[in-house]
Amino acid sequence: RDASTAAPSSSALSPARAGSRSIDDGLRSVTSCVELVAEVRWAEFRTPVTRGEATLTGPGGATLRTRVADGVVRFDCPEDWRACRLSVDHPGAESASVDISVPMSEPRIVELVPRHAIAGCVTRADSGAPIRGAEAEATSARPSPFGAVETDGGGRFLLPVEEPGKQTLLVVAEGFAPQWVDIDVRRAGETRVAIELDDAFEVLVHVTDDDGQPLHGARVTPRSGSGSISFFDHRFSVITDGAGRAMVPRVSRRSPPKLWVSCVGYVARSDLQPEVPDGVRRGELSVVLDRATGDPRAVEGRVTDTRGRPLEGITLRWRSSSTVHFGPRGVENPGDVAVTADDGSYRFDFLDDDGEGVLSVGGRGYAPQILWHAVSGPSPNPARHDFQLELGHWLGGIVRDENGAPVAGASLRIAPRHVDLRVNPENGATTETDDEGRFLVDGLPDSQMSMEIDPPPGRSFSVCVPPNPLELDRSIELVLRDRGEIRGRVVDAMSGDPVAEFSVQYQPMGRGMWDQRARHFDDPHGRFRWASVDRSYSAGIRVHAEGYATAELDPVVPFRSGEEGEVEIALRRARTVRGRVARESDGLPLAAVRVVAGVWRFPGEMDWSQWFWTSMRNYQERRTDEQGEFEFEDDGETSLFIIHSGYRRVVVWAAEMERQIDRAGRVDIALRPGVTLRGALSAEWTFDGASIGLSFVHDSAKAGYPMETPYGYDRLSADGSFVWPDLGPGRYELTVIRRGAGLDRRYYRTVDIEEDDRTIEFTTKEGSLTLAGRLVDAQGRPLDGYVLYLRPENSRGVTAQSCFIDAGREGRFIFEDLGPGVYSLDARVWNQSRFDFPSITLSSDLEKDLVLESPR
Numbered sequence: 001r002d003a004s005t006a007a008p009s010s011s012a013l014s015p016a017r018a019g020s021r022s023i024d025d026g027l028r029s030v031t032s033c034v035e036l037v038a039e040v041r042w043a044e045f046r047t048p049v050t051r052g053e054a055t056l057t058g059p060g061g062a063t064l065r066t067r068v069a070d071g072v073v074r075f076d077c078p079e080d081w082r083a084c085r086l087s088v089d090h091p092g093a094e095s096a097s098v099d100i101s102v103p104m105s106e107p108r109i110v111e112l113v114p115r116h117a118i119a120g121c122v123t124r125a126d127s128g129a130p131i132r133g134a135e136a137e138a139t140s141a142r143p144s145p146f147g148a149v150e151t152d153g154g155g156r157f158l159l160p161v162e163e164p165g166k167q168t169l170l171v172v173a174e175g176f177a178p179q180w181v182d183i184d185v186r187r188a189g190e191t192r193v194a195i196e197l198d199d200a201f202e203v204l205v206h207v208t209d210d211d212g213q214p215l216h217g218a219r220v221t222p223r224s225g226s227g228s229i230s231f232f233d234h235r236f237s238v239i240t241d242g243a244g245r246a247m248v249p250r251v252s253r254r255s256p257p258k259l260w261v262s263c264v265g266y267v268a269r270s271d272l273q274p275e276v277p278d279g280v281r282r283g284e285l286s287v288v289l290d291r292a293t294g295d296p297r298a299v300e301g302r303v304t305d306t307r308g309r310p311l312e313g314i315t316l317r318w319r320s321s322s323t324v325h326f327g328p329r330g331v332e333n334p335g336d337v338a339v340t341a342d343d344g345s346y347r348f349d350f351l352d353d354d355g356e357g358v359l360s361v362g363g364r365g366y367a368p369q370i371l372w373h374a375v376s377g378p379s380p381n382p383a384r385h386d387f388q389l390e391l392g393h394w395l396g397g398i399v400r401d402e403n404g405a406p407v408a409g410a411s412l413r414i415a416p417r418h419v420d421l422r423v424n425p426e427n428g429a430t431t432e433t434d435d436e437g438r439f440l441v442d443g444l445p446d447s448q449m450s451m452e453i454d455p456p457p458g459r460s461f462s463v464c465v466p467p468n469p470l471e472l473d474r475s476i477e478l479v480l481r482d483r484g485e486i487r488g489r490v491v492d493a494m495s496g497d498p499v500a501e502f503s504v505q506y507q508p509m510g511r512g513m514w515d516q517r518a519r520h521f522d523d524p525h526g527r528f529r530w531a532s533v534d535r536s537y538s539a540g541i542r543v544h545a546e547g548y549a550t551a552e553l554d555p556v557v558p559f560r561s562g563e564e565g566e567v568e569i570a571l572r573r574a575r576t577v578r579g580r581v582a583r584e585s586d587g588l589p590l591a592a593v594r595v596v597a598g599v600w601r602f603p604g605e606m607d608w609s610q611w612f613w614t615s616m617r618n619y620q621e622r623r624t625d626e627q628g629e630f631e632f633e634d635d636g637e638t639s640l641f642i643i644h645s646g647y648r649r650v651v652v653w654a655a656e657m658e659r660q661i662d663r664a665g666r667v668d669i670a671l672r673p674g675v676t677l678r679g680a681l682s683a684e685w686t687f688d689g690a691s692i693g694l695s696f697v698h699d700s701a702k703a704g705y706p707m708e709t710p711y712g713y714d715r716l717s718a719d720g721s722f723v724w725p726d727l728g729p730g731r732y733e734l735t736v737i738r739r740g741a742g743l744d745r746r747y748y749r750t751v752d753i754e755e756d757d758r759t760i761e762f763t764t765k766e767g768s769l770t771l772a773g774r775l776v777d778a779q780g781r782p783l784d785g786y787v788l789y790l791r792p793e794n795s796r797g798v799t800a801q802s803c804f805i806d807a808g809r810e811g812r813f814i815f816e817d818l819g820p821g822v823y824s825l826d827a828r829v830w831n832q833s834r835f836d837f838p839s840i841t842l843s844s845d846l847e848k849d850l851v852l853e854s855p856r
Helices: 656-659
Strands: 035-043 053-057 063-067 072-078 081-088 096-101 107-114 115-126 137-139 157-162 165-172 178-183 189-197 200-209 219-224 243-253 259-261 269-272 282-291 296-306 315-320 323-327 329-332 336-339 347-350 356-363 366-375 386-390 392-399 411-416 429-432 438-444 450-453 476-478 485-491 501-508 519-522 527-533 538-542 552-554 568-573 576-581 594-600 617-621 629-634 640-643 651-653 668-670 676-682 690-700 703-717 721-727 730-740 742-753 760-763 771-775 784-792 800-805 812-818 819-830 834-844 851-853
Touching: 035 053, 035 081, 035 096, 035 269, 053 072, 063 072, 081 107, 081 259, 096 107, 115 137, 115 178, 137 411, 137 552, 165 189, 189 656, 200 259, 219 243, 219 347, 259 282, 269 282, 296 336, 315 347, 336 347, 336 819, 356 386, 366 386, 366 760, 411 438, 429 438, 476 690, 485 538, 519 527, 552 617, 594 629, 617 629, 640 656, 640 668, 651 656, 651 668, 656 668, 676 730, 742 760, 771 834, 784 812, 800 812, 819 851
Parallel strands: 035 107, 115 189, 200 282, 296 386, 366 438, 392 476, 485 568, 576 668, 676 760, 771 851
Antiparallel strands: 035 072, 053 063, 053 081, 081 096, 115 157, 137 165, 165 178, 200 243, 219 259, 259 269, 296 347, 315 336, 315 356, 323 329, 356 366, 392 438, 411 429, 411 450, 485 527, 501 519, 501 538, 538 552, 576 629, 594 617, 594 640, 640 651, 676 721, 690 703, 690 730, 730 742, 742 800, 771 812, 784 800, 784 819, 819 834
């Protein structure tokens, strides 16, 4: 390593270590003390708070400090402190305090209100009806201390989370298959999620050996979750009895999971998927396990530096899909570990039925590497994977608050993008700032890095947004901003007079994540104050008052504490509009029709998937009664969205509402039967794990993107057939997602639908040509985390493709089964940027690198 990239000395950046705090020096001479004990718990849930900092303030401002431990704080309090004030700070809650008299007759209780929570709605996947009594629980490495919470009669639940971070939410209900949802709780307030539960059946599994003898003690585990959070969760395992039988309960009928069957001394199987016909509540599955030969699979190799010198003591970790799963404590069974010998050699020996895994290597200041799709071999002829490690890069710096004071004990996690440090701890770094707020990490890879920062226990800051991109081999300064507040005044839009009684909801980080725990205000001047909000991002506020239409203000920039200013919200009087939904053919009323009313944020765009409510404000959802009737509040900007099985979906935009409402203040909706699109996928690969989605394509365009209305996704059947009912005339785009063996590829096909049902054939093969290459930056370094879209310039009726370039592929991409012609190509980063490349004319196989001059 040359001098320009060498890590600074310890005198420049001292090693990170956790700071500690104790009683003030002025109180060390106190000798006559009494013990003061207080209980700290979560409000409403009454469960103990497990962390935080408590401060006891006595006469003259003298203070004692201690940490919260298992819901209790203890102080040795001077006897002459007759009146004290106990304050408790927690990074995931509003601060709370109580007055205390010394001596105490009994322990006092301090209750904290959580700042972070998951709010959701649980419904039936088949009908959309809410499910009462479903249980929701956070099961990640940072679980909620509140345990499980139940849904109410509307299927709603509120699950507090002690601190932000990645959560895996598990939802279970009697008679339904469990559902896992991956959530990143980063925002204050509530993170919203909608969950649909599938009808469940049970499967009786018969496990035998290759001689037909039943196997006792075999473990049968259904695959849990979906997509990127799919895993085998052993909490749902069942064990076979003496007859080799095991009953697997609550299996999804719509998306039956694969089963993993294992037994000591036998080769496990993870490719088993039960199928049960409609109307049957129990299925059966017979499984035969082959005896393990005793000849393990193996991986070996050698690790050297860039000069070919062997590296001793380097850690390697092998993980396969059958040996790694997530449970309530995060990663369970973290894989096999090997350490290089003095000649740099290593070897893994194991029974592995997958034959493929993830092999990571790192240690001692060298840049780590990950081989994502490593293969193993039989022990006599093991697969060989050699590694050449470069010296790692470093990153140091200091963390300060807004006043310039160093922040000790802040936690930093630094890793390449798309790398989970829970799974691959060798490929990043976790550290804390020292007493001077400094940190230093070494051995980082030359990759696109990301950083997450958590404040020290007992302190509360806004979310810190690190530099993007994060440049290595340098020192940086990070500033943790104090939390702020939103202040405002609510007035009548017509008269300008203050509205004295109202409630306010807070929406951190923009659209779609409203805090349902509205705060009530009663002020003759119409003023309110919402304290301790995140100042790193703009926010939205929603104001409710009786007799007025709900008003929203977005974006709102929170004020710093002590900063002057306020926002003004003008409320308009609302009206109640009644309506009726009936069949167009005979005028008969339709009951249980889903009616959604709200102000659509993006005129001209529409989303019929389960998430479309996140794009509304003043969201109202109703079901028609037996007479087909409903009502909603209209503020002059409200649109209606009508959804009912067997019928075309209807939108009445706000601009059309006045023409639709009659003199009696009613709006009548007539529904027509929907059109059905049927088809079959033709491809030269199996459809296992593939899914298909549908979107309505609008004629207009925005920023180069077609404006589409997603209808959601469904799993492809074994024969590749698909059915999409309840459609109206127009142009649609079908999307097929193919995953497996590290592949994430999508195929697109447009189709026009008129008044009649239509049947099509969707082929993924337009020819035999291939376009391949690498995605690199201007210096030739490979890029990952991008999606490449390849479309024929005349794409009507022709299949287009996209592929995701994930980490570990050295930026490589490949498009296959293409026909000759002119193609447009672009690279996209989710929710960030789009980069267009010049058109490509394809007449033969082509190998071509794509260069992004300014990647993000």
